[in-house]
Amino acid sequence: QLQLQESGPGLVKPSEALSLTCAVSGDSISSGNNYWGWIRQPPGQGLEWIASMYYGGSPYYNPSLKSRVTISVDTSENQLSLKLSSVTAADTAVYYCARQASMNWFDTWGQGILVSVSS
Amino acid sequence: EIVMTQSPATLSVSPGERATLSCRASQSVGSNLAWYQRKPGQAPRLLIFGASSRATGIPARFSGSGSGTEFTLTISSLQSEDFAVYYCQQYNYWPPVTFGGGTKVEIK
Numbered sequence: 001q002l003q004l005q006e007s008g009p010g011l012v013k014p015s016e017a018l019s020l021t022c023a024v025s026g027d028s029i030s031s032g033n034n035y036w037g038w039i040r041q042p043p044g045q046g047l048e049w050i051a052s053m054y055y056g057g058s059p060y061y062n063p064s065l066k067s068r069v070t071i072s073v074d075t076s077e078n079q080l081s082l083k084l085s086s087v088t089a090a091d092t093a094v095y096y097c098a099r100q101a102s103m104n105w106f107d108t109w110g111q112g113i114l115v116s117v118s119s
Numbered sequence: 120e121i122v123m124t125q126s127p128a129t130l131s132v133s134p135g136e137r138a139t140l141s142c143r144a145s146q147s148v149g150s151n152l153a154w155y156q157r158k159p160g161q162a163p164r165l166l167i168f169g170a171s172s173r174a175t176g177i178p179a180r181f182s183g184s185g186s187g188t189e190f191t192l193t194i195s196s197l198q199s200e201d202f203a204v205y206y207c208q209q210y211n212y213w214p215p216v217t218f219g220g221g222t223k224v225e226i227k
Contacts, residue, residue, distance in 0.1 A: 037216075047155075047163070047206055049216035062215045063120075096162065104210045105153035107174065109162040 002026040004097050004110035011116050018087050018115055022080040022097030030055040030075045035100035038071060038082045040093040041112075048093075050082065052100050087117045121145050121209050125219035131227040138194040140222045142207035147187045151211035154183055154192045157221075158203045166205075167192065194224070202226055 008020035020038075029036060037052035051071040053059035059071045070083040080097055094114050098106040122145040132138045142152065154167040165174040167183035170190060180195040194201055207219040 039218075046220040047208075047218040049214075049218065052214075052216070060214045064215075098163075101168075104151065105165060105168040105208065106155075106163070107165050107168075109164075111162050 002099065002108045004099070004108060006095060006097050006110045006113040008095075008113060008115065010114060011118060012087055012091075013119050014088055014117055015086055018082075018084040018091065018117075020082045020095055020097075020113065020115070022082075022110060024078050024080065024099075027099070028075075029073050029078050029080065033102050035060075035103050036073065036080045037098050037100045037106065038080075039096045039098060039106070039109075041096070042090070042093040045093075050084075050095075052103075054103075089117050091115070092117045120215055121148060121212055121217050123207055123209055123217050123219035125205075125207060125222050127222060128220070129223045129225060131225050132197050133227045134199060135196050136227075138197055138201075138224055140192040140194075140205055140224070142185075142190040142192070142219050144188045144190075144209055146212075148209040148211035150186050151209060152183075152185070152190050153208045153210065154181075155206045155208065156201075156203045157206065163206070197224070 003025045005023045035052045035054045038050040051061045068085045072081045094112040096112045098109040101107040124143045126141045150170040152170045155163045157163040171183045204221045204223045
């Protein structure tokens, strides 16, 4: 059974970088036609897609965040990573990783991790 | 960017009643639409993809319909576990993938 688990710091200072990891079990991140992505949800707001990538392919980024975001995969660890630079309070959110089936819908999600940006 | 608009923002329904949720796209997305359920403290769950296909393990009381710019998620007879927030997502034109703002289904 596919499972995804996000990890990383729960608190990041303004202007610093946010780094998260998503451990994938039950599927290989380098197999199939699946993309792997990050989505976030700020408090009281809706879902916002951040980025997606396919092993061996080019990443896709939300234009609104593109200048600050890097997504990557580590096949040796079977994990997905996200780095968001120069964070502000507006980046406070629950961050989810998810498998994006065939470049379309997100069929399995992690539990999410709350990241707060505060000094 | 395709803007997804969901209505109503909140829907008050009694257990056993039907719930009808709407999602509108700012331009046609064909049938490239998914629906998700999110409960507090839980991961979002895929309900519907391709506008009308139920995901694995989703009860038959959940059904999706529509194409182009107008979509509907119907829960035929609300159960206690169905009170949650529901989101639609288009994947016809991306990046960016876009989600609707959500509809909260609450107990009347």
